[in-house]
Amino acid sequence: MQFRDLKKQYDTLKPSIDASIAAVINSTSFISGPQVKELEDRLAEYVGVKHCITCANGTDALTMALMTWDIGPGDAVFVPDFTFFATAETVAFEGAVPVFVDVDDATFNMDPDKLEKAIQAVLDEGKLTPRAVVPVDLFGLPASYPEIRRIAEKYSLKILEDGAQGFGGMIGDKRACSFGDISTTSFFPAKPLGCYGDGGAIFTDDDDIAAYLKSIRVHGKGSYKYENIRVGLNSRLDTIQAAVLLPKLQAFQEHELEQVNGAAAAYTELLKDVVNTPMVPEGYLSSWAQYTIRLENREQRDGLQAALKTREIPTMIYYPISMHRQKVFTGMKLYQECPAAERLCETVLSLPMHPYMEKADIEIVAETIQDFLMR
Numbered sequence: 289m290q291f292r293d294l295k296k297q298y299d300t301l302k303p304s305i306d307a308s309i310a311a312v313i314n315s316t317s318f319i320s321g322p323q324v325k326e327l328e329d330r331l332a333e334y335v336g337v338k339h340c341i342t343c344a345n346g347t348d349a350l351t352m353a354l355m356t357w358d359i360g361p362g363d364a365v366f367v368p369d370f371t372f373f374a375t376a377e378t379v380a381f382e383g384a385v386p387v388f389v390d391v392d393d394a395t396f397n398m399d400p401d402k403l404e405k406a407i408q409a410v411l412d413e414g415k416l417t418p419r420a421v422v423p424v425d426l427f428g429l430p431a432s433y434p435e436i437r438r439i440a441e442k443y444s445l446k447i448l449e450d451g452a453q454g455f456g457g458m459i460g461d462k463r464a465c466s467f468g469d470i471s472t473t474s475f476f477p478a479k480p481l482g483c484y485g486d487g488g489a490i491f492t493d494d495d496d497i498a499a500y501l502k503s504i505r506v507h508g509k510g511s512y513k514y515e516n517i518r519v520g521l522n523s524r525l526d527t528i529q530a531a532v533l534l535p536k537l538q539a540f541q542e543h544e545l546e547q548v549n550g551a552a553a554a555y556t557e558l559l560k561d562v563v564n565t566p567m568v569p570e571g572y573l574s575s576w577a578q579y580t581i582r583l584e585n586r587e588q589r590d591g592l593q594a595a596l597k598t599r600e601i602p603t604m605i606y607y608p609i610s611m612h613r614q615k616v617f618t619g620m621k622l623y624q625e626c627p628a629a630e631r632l633c634e635t636v637l638s639l640p641m642h643p644y645m646e647k648a649d650i651e652i653v654a655e656t657i658q659d660f661l662m663r
């Protein structure tokens with residue numbers, strides 16, 4: 289059994305992916321070929337925003353968004369304590385201070401009440417300027433944007449949606465990557481929509497921001513590449529990656545998002561009376577980057593992981609260390625405790641999950657979990 293079976297996906301989509309890659313090689317338009325623009329148009333339409341700017345990876349996408357707002361030394365940016373390192377890393381990379389916010393242990397996402405408390409703590413101290421909040425759509429589930437938007441407006445903060453794991457998710461009839469003033473995603477192979485290397489994208493409705501992002505993506509170009517009007521990066525999406533993503537986006541829209549939700553429903557049906565299964569709030573749709581259960585404590589979690597391993601069932605611990613406990617951030621001021629994030633690090637376990645998962649495999653995983661917990 290594979291944790292995320294990219295081979296099975298390739299076997300299913302092989303004719304269209306192979307033809308799409310071959311067309312790029314035949315044309316030799318390896319950088320900024322027409323497939324890149326076509327992909328950006330399709331992604332913007334699917335997400336429901338005006339502009340999509342693809343880039344080299346999801347980390348650059350976050351960095352470029354922070355550059356847009358000129359976030360740097362003296363600024364506070366609020367990030368969830370339970371996330372992948374890049375969310376906080378990019379804030380620190382720009383010289384700003386990541387302020388860690390505790391999460392809701394049922395949704396794994398930033399707790400809006402804790403966000404407001406963290407903002408107030410920073411304001412009370414008076415040393416940093418609160419500038420932005422970076423909610424993460426963890427494991428595929430959009431963060432609580434209606435509540436977070438209200439708080440962001442109250443304190444004049446920008447919202448940067450880190451949708452690296454959230455592509456395809458929804459709140460009501462709105463798609464993930466449309467909830468931020470700027471939103472980003474990643475096409476790392478194991479993400480809900482993955483390419484065959486590194487890739488990322490930035491989404492915005494703002495024409496000026498889109499123009500700025502297109503400039504810094506190519507060395508701060510002005511009217512053309514060799515006129516440079518600001519300091520930027522080299523952060524383009526390769527044409528070959530765009531060519532891989534075009535047929536994969538089609539499959540994602542036509543059947544994969546539905547299939548992965550079917551797999552999640554099957555897991556939940558079999559496991560809901562056995563362990564803490566992931567919670568999707570009313571009106572929300574997850575794209576299931578991960579299917580993550582919660583155990584009673586570390587001992588039980590680690591024991592279950594070992595038991596699954598003996599049956600050759602791969603699992604992952606996303607995430608074993610919360611942000612404020614990462615070595616590079618220890619000693620940084622913690623404006624509030626993050627007990628929920630710390631507890632999750634000890635109790636979470638992510639199970640094999642992807643759109644091509646067989647019902648029989650889901651049953652084997654569920655039975656193994658049941659057997660272990662009833663011993």
Ligand SMILES: *Cc1c(COP(=O)(O)O)cnc(C)c1O
Pocket residue numbers: 345346347348371372374375424450452453474475476486487488
């Ligand atoms: C994967 C990920 C990123 C970074 O994306 P890369 O394409 O790997 O640079 C950022 N934030 C979150 C939450 C992620 O899961």
